[in-house]
Amino acid sequence: MAGLRDILFRFRPAGAPGAPTPGAVPGDRVAEADAELAPLLASLADVEDEAARIRADGEARAAAIRERGERDARRIVDQAHRDARTARSDAEARARAVEEARSVALVAEAESEAARLRDHTAGPVAASAARVVAAVAEELRGSS
Secondary structure, eight states, X not given: OXXXXXXXXXXXXXXXXXXXXXXXXXXXXXXXXXXXXXXHHHHHHHHXXXXXXXXXXXXXHHXXXXXXXXXXXXXXXHHHHHHHXXXXXXXXXXXXXXXXXXXXXXXXXXXXXXXXXXXXXXHHHHHHHHHHHHHHHHHHHHTO
């Protein structure tokens, strides 16, 4: 009769198929790999937790940076709109001033031209008026 040791010896892991060996049960390679890697994978659980925390912190910081950037962009756009309104007002005021100066210059030129024409025509008109008055006076004397 076989002893306990001989019975248990049958359940020892067997190698891959190949050369004949004494009878045994096939080895469970998955269980052996799991048993071998379990401590290593357990130590990586802390690393995974830390990576998840770092990722969550990064996402929170990115969201804060994005919010700050959007706020800054809105502030810049609002300032640009205010600056544009100011620039338009300044441009309108400059254009108005230029047109007023041009109008003043045109009025001065027109007044100068009118004065020149008055001066130019004053002598001939006065002489013509004197001839007309003299002719009318002559006519009136001749008809009396």
